[in-house]
Amino acid sequence: MKLVVGLGNPELRYMLTRHNAGFWVVDRIATKYGASYQRHKDLQSDIAKVQAESGPLLVAKPQTYMNLSGRAVQSILHWYKMETEDLIVVHDDVALPLGKIRIQSGGGAGGQHGIENTIQMLGGAKNFDRIKIGVGPDPGGDRRADYVLSPIPDEDSELKEKVLQMAVEAISLWLQEGPKSAANRFNGMDLRPSPPPPPVLPPVSGDATAERSEPDPQAPLCGEA
Numbered sequence: 001m002k003l004v005v006g007l008g009n010p011e012l013r014y015m016l017t018r019h020n021a022g023f024w025v026v027d028r029i030a031t032k033y034g035a036s037y038q039r040h041k042d043l044q045s046d047i048a049k050v051q052a053e054s055g056p057l058l059v060a061k062p063q064t065y066m067n068l069s070g071r072a073v074q075s076i077l078h079w080y081k082m083e084t085e086d087l088i089v090v091h092d093d094v095a096l097p098l099g100k101i102r103i104q105s106g107g108g109a110g111g112q113h114g115i116e117n118t119i120q121m122l123g124g125a126k127n128f129d130r131i132k133i134g135v136g137p138d139p140g141g142d143r144r145a146d147y148v149l150s151p152i153p154d155e156d157s158e159l160k161e162k163v164l165q166m167a168v169e170a171i172s173l174w175l176q177e178g179p180k181s182a183a184n185r186f187n188g189m190d191l192r193p194s195p196p197p198p199p200v201l202p203p204v205s206g207d208a209t210a211e212r213s214e215p216d217p218q219a220p221l222c223g224e225a
Contacts, residue, residue: 001055001056001057001058001080001082001086002054002055002056002057002058002086002087002088002175003057003058003060003076003077003080003082003086003087003088004026004029004057004058004059004060004088004090004171005022005026005060005061005062005069005072005073005076005087005088005089005090006022006023006024006025006026006027006059006060006061006089006090006091007022007023007062007066007069007089007090007091007092007114007115008020008021008022008023008024008061008062008066009065009066010061010062010063010065014149016151016152017148017149017150017151018092018094018135018147018148018149018150018151018152019066019092019148019149020092021090021091021092021133021135021164022061022089022090022091022092022114022133023061024133024164025090025131025133025164025167025168025171026048026059026060026061026090027061028164028165028168029050029057029059029168029171030048030050030059032168033050033051033052033057035048035049035050035059036048037059037061039063042075042079043060043072043075043076043079044062044063044064044071044072044075045060045061045062045063045072045075045076046060046061046063047059047060047061047076048060052172052175053172053175053176054172054175054176055175057175058076058080060072060073060076066113066114067113067114067117068117069114069115069117069118070114070116070117070118070119070120070121070122071117071121073087073089073118073121073122074118074121074122077122084122084125084127084128085127085128087128087129088128088129088130088131088171088174088179089114089115089118089128089129089130089131090130090131090133090167090171091112091114091115091130091131091132091133092112092132092133092135092148093110093112093132093133093134093135093136094135094136094137094138094139094144094147094148095110095134095136095138096132096133096134096135096136097134097136097137097190097192098134098135098136098152098156098159098160098163098192099134099159099162099163099190099191099192100134100163100189100190100191100192101131101132101133101134101163101166101167101170101186101187101189102131102132102134102183102187103129103130103131103132103170103174103179103182103183103186103187104129104130104131104132104179104183105127105129105130105179105180105183106126106127106128106129107126107130108126115130129174129179131167131170131171131174133163133164133167134163135148135152159191159192159193162191163191166186166189166191169186170182170185170186173185173186
């Protein structure tokens with residue numbers, strides 16, 4: 001059995017914020033398989049049990065708030081006697097632009113507090129997979145907190161849906177073939193619209209390369225008799 005955990009904040013006011021990108025993805029996985037969440041207070045999570053093509057799957061949304069996500073992750077792994085290698089965590093990443101995702105095996109938290117707490121609660125273990133959902137560009141500095149707690153603009157809603165669907169497909173491939181195959185297929189994809197081509201300048205009239213005739217030094221200047 002595998003465990004897919006989407007990170008986010010549980011209150012209604014956070015539902016549409018960028019920080020809840022992990023929730024958005026796992027909700028679509030549950031919908032894909034017609035599964036419903038059950039509240040597990042002892043595991044501090046909403047959990048849906050899914051029968052995927054590759055086998056049984058748990059889909060979870062920690063109810064601890066982002067910065068304490070590791071408490072829920074640790075509780076679920078312990079209760080179901082699962083290993084960290086069976087875990088994939090889905091979360092937002094401001095370092096990636098909206099339109100891209102990245103599958104990563106192991107590594108540090110990269111400043112993502114939910115991942116930081118997960119590593120801490122797993123005793124420093126980093127050997128679990130992640131799918132990062134691009135929500136950038138990163139505004140940086142003091143503006144970052146407000147940015148991730150704000151919604152994606154309406155004009156980007158179509159792109160957002162395409163990215164979430166790509167993440168669901170990436171998880172499906174991860175389940176069937178592992179993280180390497182998923183990373184090879186999806187890490188290089190960019191769903192952002194291509195920039196418009198540069199304008200075509202009209203041709204220059206006449207012969208632009210023709211030699212200019214030198215002025216006659218003996219010719220009278222304007223105004224001379």
